Amino acid sequence: MLRLVGLVLWKDLVVEWRTRExxxxxxxxxxxxxxxxxxxxxxxxxxxxxxxxxxxxxxIAFSGTLGLSRAADRERDGDALRALLxxxxxxxxxxxxxxxxIVIFMLATELVVAALSTILFGAALSAHAAELSGLLLLGTxxxxxxxxxxxxxxxxxxxxxxxxxxxxxxxxxxxxxxGSKGTSSLLESIPDLAAARYWIKFLAVFDxxxxxxxxWAFEPLIVERG
Amino acid sequence: xxxxxxxxGVTKVYGRQRALGGVSLRLEAGRLCALLGPNGAGKSTLLxxxxxxxxxxxxxxxxxxxxxxxxxxxxRGAIGLVAHESFLYGDLTGxxxxxxxxxxxxxxxxxxxxxxxxxLDEAAxxxxxxxxxxxxxxxxxxxxxxxxxxxxxxxxxxxxxxxxGVAALRTLLAELRDxxxxxxxxxxxxxxxxxxxxxxxVLRRGKVAFDHAQSAPFARLDEVYAAHA
Numbered sequence: 188m189l190r191l192v193g194l195v196l197w198k199d200l201v202v203e204w205r206t207r208e209x210x211x212x213x214x215x216x217x218x219x220x221x222x223x224x225x226x227x228x229x230x231x232x233x234x235x236x237x238x239x240x241x242x243x244x245x246x247i248a249f250s251g252t253l254g255l256s257r258a259a260d261r262e263r264d265g266d267a268l269r270a271l272l273x274x275x276x277x278x279x280x281x282x283x284x285x286x287x288x289i290v291i292f293m294l295a296t297e298l299v300v301a302a303l304s305t306i307l308f309g310a311a312l313s314a315h316a317a318e319l320s321g322l323l324l325l326g327t328x329x330x331x332x333x334x335x336x337x338x339x340x341x342x343x344x345x346x347x348x349x350x351x352x353x354x355x356x357x358x359x360x361x362x363x364x365x366g367s368k369g370t371s372s373l374l375e376s377i378p379d380l381a382a383a384r385y386w387i388k389f390l391a392v393f394d395x396x397x398x399x400x401x402x403w404a405f406e407p408l409i410v411e412r413g
Numbered sequence: 414x415x416x417x418x419x420x421x422g423v424t425k426v427y428g429r430q431r432a433l434g435g436v437s438l439r440l441e442a443g444r445l446c447a448l449l450g451p452n453g454a455g456k457s458t459l460l461x462x463x464x465x466x467x468x469x470x471x472x473x474x475x476x477x478x479x480x481x482x483x484x485x486x487x488x489r490g491a492i493g494l495v496a497h498e499s500f501l502y503g504d505l506t507g508x509x510x511x512x513x514x515x516x517x518x519x520x521x522x523x524x525x526x527x528x529x530x531x532x533l534d535e536a537a538x539x540x541x542x543x544x545x546x547x548x549x550x551x552x553x554x555x556x557x558x559x560x561x562x563x564x565x566x567x568x569x570x571x572x573x574x575x576x577x578g579v580a581a582l583r584t585l586l587a588e589l590r591d592x593x594x595x596x597x598x599x600x601x602x603x604x605x606x607x608x609x610x611x612x613x614x615v616l617r618r619g620k621v622a623f624d625h626a627q628s629a630p631f632a633r634l635d636e637v638y639a640a641h642a
Binding site: 190191194198201202205206261264265266267269270271272273274275276277410 | 464465466486487489490492494496498499500501502503504505509513514516517518519540556560
């Protein structure tokens with residue numbers, strides 16, 4: 188099972204290394220979002236912790252949607268998803284491999300976005316790097332777990348890009364709230380580590396629940412059941 | 414695994430549209446079944462059901478003793494499908510595509526053999542997006558053979574192939590047929606499929622209009638088609 192997860196992930200990483208399409212698109216969009224917000228929220232060279240956390244997670248959520256769409260497009264081109272589904276590989280392995288790829292692409296974008304937050308807003312993100320990393324990693328896993336499922340499910344829908352946002356955002360609202368609240372608590376003048384850890388635990392539970400649900404729902408949602 | 418496939422009274426309905434209206438037939442090892450019919454007759458739908466990617470609305474499909482609804486990993490691994498789309502990754506090379514799918518099927522080490530078999534040795538290390546339609550079609554066939562299928566389903570496999578490609582594919586299909594693989598071939602290129610098929614099924618408006626198997630391949634599929642389609 189793990190070998191097959193790794194195989195699907197390897198395929199996505201090789202294609203991305205050659206095209207640099209998903210990460211560059213996500214980065215471009217995330218940087219634009221950060222720059223636009225920097226004009227609105229910067230005051231005397233700094234922005235409030237709440238604003239920085241909100242901007243950071245807004246950039247992650249919106250750029251993540253682009254990444255999800257493009258990652259699913261790769262399986263649509265040439266209808267390769269059908270070949271994956273036709274293979275004897277466990278469908279769970281296919282789902283986990285695709286999700287792992289999205290997580291890696293999003294984390295790569297988040298590294299740059301976090302660095303940019305420090306530069307643009309003077310946010311002290313490195314002061315509690317472990318807690319921030321926990322929030323970003325767990326938030327990203329939750330986002331990719333649900334987003335990966337929906338983006339593949341909407342495979343042949345005509346307005347799939349619009350539909351993805353419509354079905355995805357209501358469900359990932361808890362991830363965005365937990366991520367931005369947790370990040371905000373780290374950026375207060377006196378960081379509230381207990382609050383940050385609470386939101387990390389919240390995200391961990393969210394991830395367990397939704398990864399389990401997605402694993403269960405992947406096959407009936409993706410494979411045609413007539 | 415299985416040496417025959419039985420289709421009994423299979424129906425498929427999409428909304429109000431009935432694609433298949435009670436199709437029954439039997440496919441056997443060592444036979445190449447040409448599935449003929451006009452556009453919209455339900456050929457691709459039947460192929461989708463046989464590939465296990467579509468579920469019939471009614472009726473039953475059995476792969477040997479295994480029912481369609483019980484189709485699991487082992488059964489999926491025994492079915493190969495060449496469809497309209499290539500099922501390939503354009504940014505991977507031909508060799509990488511085959512290695513990837515081989516490993517998905519739990520095997521390995523046959524990529525070079527398959528590339529040679531479909532005549533893509535020289536292009537093996539080029540990205541698939543640089544391939545012509547005919548080359549992609551050849552590679553799609555090699556991909557479908559990755560799992561050494563018992564049942565090979567082909568939807569218009571001659572599309573895009575030049576005359577040497579058609580000849581090579583015909584030779585390969587004849588080898589597979591004589592090697593005991595169950596083959597179903599959907600095509601409008603009746604000349605290319607002639608002398609290959611020893612079982613012909615004609616579908617018309619979702620129903621079987623003609624179904625006949627014989628020991629020798631049909632020499633004139635166009636006559637069968639003209640009489641029944």
